Structure formats: C-alpha cells, structure tokens
Amino acid sequence: MSPYPPSDDHDDDSPMLDEEETTTKLRISFILSPSIRSQTQRDALTLPSDPIAVPASIRKKGLSAVVNHLLDRKVTTEDDDDEEEEDDDESKLPAIPFDFLLNDKLLRLPLDSAVRKEGLSTERAIELQYFPARVPPVVQGESEVLPDWITAMDYNDVVVGGGGSGSGDELQGGVLFTGGADGVVRSFSPSSSSSKGRLQPTCNVSAHTGPIHCLTSIVPNTNSNATTALVATGSIDQTLVTHIYRRSTDSTSSADASSTSLELHAVYSGGHTNSIGSVALLNNTNNGTTLLASGDWDGGLAIWSVPPTEKEDGVDSSNTDALVENHKKKRKGGGGTSNTTHTNPTVHEVKPITSIKAHSSNISGLAFGYNGTTTSTTPTTLLTGSWDHGLKVYDIERMDCILSLNGSRVVTSLCRCPNSNVVATSSPDCTVRLWDMRTNGEGHGGSGMDKSLRQSHKAWVSSVRWSPTDPFVLASTSHDGTLKVWDIRSFLPLHTVKAVNKKGDKALCVAFGNGIIYSGGSDCVVKQFAC
C-alpha cells in the first residue's frame, strides 16, 4: 500500500509510481551454468553478471524473457508487452526457453518465495544460473503395431546403426533393441526425417517362448569397428540368451533390412530356476571379457562370462550342432528359435561363474556400479534392486554384499547414473526414488539416502532410465501410459508426455539415448521422442 494518498495533480505519473512502489524488487545476477561446455554456445549465451532488479514475484518464464531480452533475442511471451512486439524483426534470433538454478535447485516457484524457502539473503544480488531449458519430448516417430506388448528395450548409441530404411542418410549412430511379450527381440534404427516418422524393425528374432522381462545391450570391447552388439535378454520362461547384432558394412548402399542380423550367440543355463527378472552387461576392460549378470524371481543372482563374439574356428560344427540340439531339446516346444539356429550354428552354452541367492524375492533391477573407494574406470560392483524392498551392492570379484539398503517399497526397475553411483529406482507406489549407493559413506553409516521424487505418476512406475549425457535427467514410464522426464534438481517432472496411443494401455519400458527417448508398452507400439 502506498503511504501517500493518490494525488490529483499527477494523473499520468501516479500509476507508474504506484507500480514501482508496490512491487518489490529483487536484485539478481545471471550466471551461465557451467554445465554448458561448448565455447561457441557459451559465447552466444553469456550475459554480463551485473546485478539487475526484477520483480520479486517473477517466475521462470519471466526470467527467461528477461534473459532473452538481454541476449537481444526475440521475446515471444504471450503477455501484454506490446513494445516487445514492435521490435520483433527478422534480424533477431529466435527466443530460447531458459531454465534457472537457484542454489542448485531448479526455480519452480516465484522468485521471492523460492528465495525465502532457500533462506537466502535478499540484501545481496541473488545469483541465478541459467541454461537453455530442456525441450519437451516430441514424438519423432513410431513403429507399426507389433504383434505383442513391448516389455523391455534398450538403446545403444555406440553401435553404428544400420542404414535402416533411409537410403540417403549417412550412417546414423544407435540401435534400439526391444523385447516383446511374445519373446521376440527386434532391432530398430532411429527414425530420421526421411523415414516419415516410421520406425521399422530392421531385424527380429524369436528368442524366448515367454514374455521378455529384461533386455540389455553392449558393444563388446573386442570389437573395434562397433558394428556388432551383444544383446542379452531374460524371459519369464526362465531362459537367458545373448544375441549378436551385426551390421554388414559392405551393404550400406543397398538399403536393405537384411544387412543387419541378429544371431543367437549363447544360451546361459544352470543358474536360474525361475523367471529372469533383470540382466546387466559389462565390458571388463582388464581382461577384455564381457560379464553378464542376471537376477531371477527367486532372488538368485548369477554372473556369467560371455563367450567371445568373434567367430572362432575353435568351435567345430559338430560340437555346435550338438549344442544346438541340446539346447533345442531342453527348450521343448520352443519352435520360435528354429530360424535363429539355422542362421548361426555357433551357439555357446554357458554355465554361471557364480550363482548366489542375493535377495528373497524377484531381482528386478541390476546395474554395474563403481566402487566408491576406487576411481577405476571399470565398474567393480553390482547393484541390485529387488521386490523384497532391498537394494544391495555386491563386489563382483568376491561376490559378497558390501552394502545393503532397505527400502519400504518394491523396486520395479533400477538404473545407475552414468557418471556416479546415484541410483534411481522405480516403485509401484507411483514414485521414482534416488539412492546414494556410495559404500564408503561413513557419514551416514552406510545407509544410503532415499530421496524420492514427487509422486507424479498416477500408477505403477514400470521403468526408469538415466540420460546417457545429462547426469541430472532421467525418464520414467508408468502404467498410467505416461512418459515423464525428470531433472533431479527439482521434485517436479520437467515434462510429461503420453507414451501410449490408447487410454488404459500401459507404458512398460523406456530407453534413453542421446537426445532420443523410446518408450514401449502394451499398445505394442514403439515410440520415439526427440528430447
């Protein structure tokens, strides 16, 4: 309230004065977030750090407009600022939505209340870090309706993807592998602008007789040209197999789906007596081998050594035939595997290196993690999440439990942050939880923090994946059919998009690539989002 009664002699000035007096101002200084690394981008976005005064109740959008204005870009705010409309000329660059960090938390409230909540002093200029906001996921393409639900998927961007359907494209990185409820493993190459938003399976192979529970892929480190990938799938029918994805480099010109192939590589038997709940693959850089970890519904955890992916002469055909026969015999009635065995006669049968009972119930999430003490590049621990509400850290070499965390909810999916031991888990109670799995944390006595994000989902959260590039961003899918993108610096999701076409269908799996998110669910359609 103005202390002075409105006077009559200043007709045109008094509203201005009133406005200036009534709206409290906060002084802020913009700092470009150090997370933006590229120098050209920094040059383009850097602002002078001189404090400026803004209205206290300004929000993210207003601040974004201010920054755009300072950067001399177009300000496309739908507010009633007509003067900005005037200087809207072609020379200016388009506006960029910015996001702001206050005290390492995303600004979601009005600035003054956020400052109050953080307990910052308004005497000095408030430092706001800004960076271009993550754009909402946009549907880039979707596949045709597949025969059955898509229950598991993984995206591997190291693999040089096949040309796919787009003939004129240059080689595009990344392959998406999906596992269906019909037990079929399919590979997709990312959709491009030329493919008219249509995702085509480049190849498929029937791997299991039951729904695939889990799927993961890796580029074996023995392979230098990154044209092959290893795909491990575990199914409800208690089988665990790996396939080799190959892209024949000679036939890039001919836009042919047959240029890629999925071959049965190895069958892993003897480790599990129940449905496979989760798998994880690891390239062991020390000895050049690849490790496969798998967990089953009984809580059994097995570690396997993946046989080399290169075709070896040491395996004679008779032996492999016998193996195949043996494999077929054991999987009675598994007719779907016939074509696979035809194409690739060298099928290994692998016995587990170690097999222990790690949990009392379904191991639903597995990830290789770094040991907190050693900063080696090779992960040395195995993180497990289970339906018995617990998370455990196992040392791979010794296979003993280093850390055991007890939660209160079932873990349905587990994913480790690409550059730290922070783990995100999803739970049936609509929650995504974050765990600090550092085992050397004497500070909190070995009990990891359970910092849960907001219960934004409306149903069972089925899957969670970190962004491979941004350590703050993760994506989750839920049975409510939505895909949510989160920034862990905020308790609210960044974006929510529909992942299924029909209401009532469930989104069951998610894969996160560099700027791409895939999701699949019970609508039998793979969707690709640009992010």
Added chain:
Amino acid sequence: MAPKKKNQPPPPQQLKVEEEEEDTPEMEPVDDDDDSSGSSGSSGEEEDDSNSDPQVSDDYDFNDDNDDDDDDSEGEDGGDSEDEFEDQGSSSDDDDDGALNEDDEDIDDSDDDDEEVEILDTDLINNEDAPRSWPKSMMKMKRGVDGNTKLTTTTTATTTPNITDGGKAKSVNEDDYTNDPAAAQWMHADDLSSDDEDEDGTTNRIGRIPLHWYDEFSHIGYDAHGKQVIKSTSSSNNKDLLDQALDADDNALDSKNNKFTVYDALNAKDVTLTPRQIELLRRLQSGAFAHPEFNATPDSIDYFSGVDPMISGLNSNRYLPKANFQPSKYEKLQVRRLLHRLKCGSINMDFLEGKVRDMNDLIQRPDGTKDGDDKPFALWKGDEEDELALRKGPQHMPAPKVPPPGHAYSYNPPLEYLPNEEELAEWREMDPSDRPYGLFIPQKFDNLRSVGAYTHSVQERFERCLDLYLCPRSMKRRLNIDPESLVPQLPKASDLRPFPTTKAIRYVDPTTAEEESDVVPVRCLTVSPDGQFLVSGSEDGVVRLWEVQTGRMLRKWDLSEIGSGGGGDNEKDLDGDDDKDDNNKAKSWPIASVEWNPNRTHHCILAAVGKCAVIISTGTGGMEDSEITDALLSAASSCKEGSGANIAPESRAAKAVTWTSTVNKGKKSTSTSSAALPISAFGIGKSGPVAVLRTNCDVASVKWHRKGDYFVTVSPKAGAAAVLIHQLSKAASQQPFGKSKGGEAQLACFHPHKPFLFVATKEHIRVYHLVKQMMVKRLLSGCRHISSLDVHTSGDHVIVGSLDRRLVWFDLDLANTPYKTLKYHERALRSVGYHPRYPLMASASDDGSIHVFHSMVYSDLMRNPLIVPVKVLRGHSVTKQSLGALSMVFHPTQPWLFSAGADGNIHLFQDI
C-alpha cells in the same frame, strides 16, 4: 558404687592437715612406713587435684560452663534427684580435663585407699613405741593390704570400731572435729603421715625384713644408691659401757628437760621425741585415748526427742542450702536441653505433650500409616454414642445456595441500578416475585452507617425456609464417566502401515475386454506362492493365469467343457441344475474355487467346476520344477477313463469320486488354444488340465494341504461323501466321514502345520484330528450361513465370514465361541483371508467393498489379538444380482491385495 563413693564430700580436715604440715616439719621423719606413706601420699595428691577448690557449693559456677559438653552423656540422668545432680556437678568438676570413667575408677580406688590410710595411721600411732621389727600380726595385716584392697576394707570395717572411740559413728566424729578445731588440728597432725620421701637419700632401703638378720653384719641394709648403711657407732649396742653410762646420765638429764631419745634401729640414729609424742605415749600407756584433746565424755544431746527438728540429728540439714532459694539450675539445664532437641527435631511438641510415647513412632510416620495404631480409643465409651455416630439417616443434602448479592444490593449502587420513578411505579404494580430484585428496592445511602435494618429480612428468611422445607430435593447421582474412555484404545491406522490402499493394476483379458455387453463375474482368485502369478476363475468356467507385475494374461483354460461333460454323465443329478442352465449352457459351469499348489516346486492349480475338481498344470516352472511337477502328476495323468485310479474298489470313496486323466484331450486343446491366441505358450512343463476328479455333487471348495500333495474337496450336497481327501501323487481318494454330521459341509481347510482338518457347516466349524480320527473342537460361530473360512498361519486363529454380514474371529486357544464378531459390511461376506506374512486380514463383501484389518497375533499367549480396521477398499460395483466383491486374496510376499468382483474386474490394491 561409684556415685555413692563420690557422694561423700572429700574430708575437708585433711586439707587443713596438709596446710599444717608446713608448720610441723619435724613430724616427717616420724613417718617411716614407706609403703603406707607412699599409698597415702599418692591418694592425697589426687585428692588435692580433685578438691583444689574447697567450696563445694561453688562448683556450680564452673558447671555452667560445662553444661553443653555434658548434655549427651548425662541425658539419661535427667530424672535424678537434686542430690545426684550435685554429685554430677562435682564429678564433672573431676572430669574437667575430659577424664573418662576409668579415671573415675581410679578416683574410687583412691577413696578406698583413703580410709585404709587412716586406719594404718592409727595403727602407726598405736605402735609408735613398738620395736622396729614388725610384730607378726602386723606383718600379716600389711601383706593383706598389699595383696588385696578388699580384704583391707573388710579389716577396716572390723577394726574401725576398735579404733574410733566407743562405736561412735564417723559422721559424729567429723562433727566433733568441726566443733572443736583445736582437737582436730592436733589429732590430724598426729595422724599425718608425710608423703615425702627421704630427702637426704640415706634412708635405709632394707625393706620389710627383720633387722636382726643384719645383726652379724656391720651394716643394716642398703640405701637408695645401693651403698651399705653402716651401723651407727653412736648406737647403744656399739657403745662401751662408759658411754652408755654417760648417755644414761644425759637421758636422765634429758628427761628432766623433757627430752626423750629413741634409737631408730633401721636408720641407725637416735630420735628425740617431742613432748607431744611423749604425752601421747603416756596416754596410751595409761589406757586412755591417745589424744589428749579427745573428749571422751561429751555433753549429751537429746537427738531422739523429736521436739525440735532444728536440734534433731535426724534432720541434719537444718540450714536449707542456698540452692533451695535459687532458680533451679537443673531445670534450666533441662529446658535448655529440650530446646536444643526441639531445634534439632529429634523431638517435637507431640512427644513433649505426651501424645506420642516414642519419638521413633513419630519418625516412622511421615505417610501417616501408623496413625491408626497410636490413636487412643475410649475404653469406657458408651455404646449409645456409637449408635449415634453410626446412625444411618437420610443423606445430607446441602441446601441450594442463595445467589451472592450483586451491585444493586450495595448501599451505594451505581446509577444504572437505581430505579427511577417509572420503574418504581412499575415494580409496585408487579408481584414481588416478578420484580428484578424481589422485595428489595435498591436505594442509595450516603454511608453504610445510615443503612437501616432490612425490613423484609424475616419474611425472606421465612420464605426460604418454606421453600427448603416444601420443595423436595433429591440427590442427582451423575455417571461420571468420560465417554471417550469407553472407546477402546486403538492405534491409529496410519501407524499400522503397510496395508493395501490404492488400486494399482487391473487385470483385463484382452480377448474379452471389448465385449462390455455382458460381464462375466470372477468367482475366485489364487496367487502363486512366490507372488508372480495370479489365477482367477470366472463364472463362465474359464481359468485365467495372469502375470502380477504387468497385468498380462498368460494363459487361459476353458473348463466349462469338463464341467458340462461331468454333468451330462449323471442324468439324475442334472435335474436340479437344469433350471438355471437353460439360458446359457456354455456359461453355466462356474469355477467355484481355484487354488494354487502351496508347494513352490509344484506348479499346478486345482479348480472346482461343476461336479469336478480339475488339476491343471500351469507350466510356469523351470526345468527342475517341471520335472517334479510331472512326477507328481504322473499318477493322475495316467488314470484311465472312468477307472477308480488307486482307490480301493470296495472303499466308500470309490463310489464318491472317479479320477480321469485329460492329458490327451488337454494336449490337443492347449495346442489349439495357443495357436489361436497371440499369447504365447511358454515353459517346458505341460500346461493345461491334467486330471479330473468327478464327484456326485457340485464341488464348492477345494483346498490344498500345505505340502501340496493332499487336497480336500467339499461338495455340500453329497451327504456323507461331502468331504473327500485326495492324494495327488497316488491319485487316491478317501472319504474321512462315514456319515454327515451337523448339516451340510460347506468348506474345508487344513491346519497350517498340524494334522487337523477344519470343516465348516452352515453354522459351526468342526476341527478334526486326522491321525486320531476324532473331532477335537466344535466352534460355534453364531452365524446362519458360513460362506468363507481362513486359518491364520499360526494355526491358532480362524476367521469366518458369513452371509449374515458377520466376520467372526475364533481364538482356538481361548474358547469355542468367537473372540470377536465384526459387523462392518452392509451385505453378505463372500471371502475372508489372512495375509501370510503381514498382520493383515481382509473381508470381501457383496456391498462391493473390501475391509482391510490390521490383525496382529502375538506369540505371547497372554495378549489377545489386536484387530484394527484400517482401510475400506472400494473397487467393485454391485451388479443387478446384488453381488459385489466375490473374492479376495493377499499377495504372499507384499502387502497387496487382489480382489475379484461380480463386475468382472480383478484389481490389485497396493500400499502407497
């Protein structure tokens, strides 16, 4: 004895004698008796110390200073007489230096010695002229003195009358001495024995031996330095006759001059006697009293006439002591002591006033426990008084209180309380009872003193009394109970998490989801022991297998064919069913019950459809498990059509049940179904119906034994063959009961770990021991129609749901009657169940709701189970047939709940 001794004041005359000792130094050498002089001397010194102040009565002045010191030690003597108190004064004077009782003893001893010394002195006097060699009688006596003081005292007692003249009392003597100071002076000058040792040091130390032992020697004994004491040459023995003659002349001359010389043989010297000594010797020789001063014939005093108490010897203290006229120092002392003790708190006024006899009682009684014990009771109190006190009249009811006067009753009320003219006029017209202040009219006075008497006081008092008298009053006894306290203390539901709260997954059959026209109610549910799969049995005879995690339907088996086939075989049984089967024959065979094998390695389920119980292999096991399951099912699957399998043909079970293998048909059907459906078959084990047990009547319930080999089927209408127990591994059946008892069996259930079988009829539950083959218990539910039954995993608790809306909890250890009967539902209960791990219990009802209870069973037998309603789950709509939730089952490992309803929905409720 000690105080008595001390009673006697020390003889003052002795002091005087000591004073005179200075005047008569020549007397010293006379006292040659070493021993007696030594003892008397020591005693005399002590007496000197104790009686340094001759004024005995002035001792009090000193005592005043010592009062406080003596308080504690002399507290016991508080009640003594004044004489004793005086003694104490003297004794405390003795104890000035803090002397202990031992010192007192010494003093006593010295007192004894005193008397002895006196006696000895008299002896000495008597034997003054005796030769130096001791007479034998005296020797004996001396030894006695040395050896035993008591002996001495006795001898003293005997000798005293001899010595003191004519049996006179000693006190009389003392009186005489005091009366005649000159006599006393002389007497005691004689009596005095010097306590000085020989000053020159030449005194013979011969000891008490006869001197004639030294006759042959030139010396007599030894002196203190061990030197021989040479016999004096001047002695008469050694002198020649001439000298003796000269001496005799001298003596004669001396005697004229009253000189008399005696030879002291011991010390070998001549002693010249004084005239006084000579006088004494003369008196002794003449047989008179030794002392010339002694008055042997005093004037007679009339002691015993009793005429004049002042003269009478009986009243020796004729002159009242000064203390009699002074304020009592003893009382002063006592008061001071009591004040001190009052201050200290060791006594209090109750004790002083005699209310408490012992201060210990008072100290023990801070809580008043011993109050009643010490209360004196009136020994002679009349009985009539007791009756008055105990008379039971009507209870006293206090009169209602008159309201306190307000401002208007003041003599100087505020203006607003003073009525103006109109009000006064109005009041006058009114009845006094209607006026605001009754008869009283507020008035203003200048001061209180000008207020007159209240004119209506008598009237008002009378009216109040009349009111109190006429209006009956009665005590209102209020039930002073907080209604909140009647509500049982139940913990908050939020503290009892986890329990299912929210709908999470709906299980929808993709093939039938589109057909919304007619929903097929789902009748029963069961979950695999590891919680991975869910099986539902619906009204149309289809058993579906779901994956819990994703809600995907994995398998389905249509059993209506088996049900109808079973029905068609027996024409006579079909009659009853025909009516309802008319409209739709295919859907007329509902799955009444379905149950997953509780053994984790046995992957098979049991379904009741129509008259049949069907064993279905689920095919969800791995290779090892499927082999185990195959082995288990081998006997059943190899049964020939229509044969009684392994049942003995003559047994009564043979008539009731037939085992039929459906493997051939089942294989065909599953292969076709899997081809038709997009849902892929998986697993290595065979899936689909394996065997059919055909009974005579509709099977209502099937239940597995916990080991997964035996199971029980109940067909309520079958009479004696209603309850049948089957063994799957042998494909055998048995009929445990020969005849049906207590109505139709509705449900049956095995005990979790004991060989018990629970059989529920419509109203009761019977517990049978299967090994002993006898009924153990009969539980009276109080319900009309039991619809569902579940046994707690501990085996000690049973819950029963009934169609008359009741949920009944039985504690088997407690009683045959219900521990609790809960009536929460609005319609009939269809299903009840315990959670196998969490303390949860739920009931599904036809009102479409499922009530979840926290049901904690304690291992402590003294604690009753805790039942708290925690959540009402509403997920099912009530159909036109007024059917709601038909079945519920808990997830085996999670706090989740599956429910199936008549609206065809299957829901998973989970905790959020």
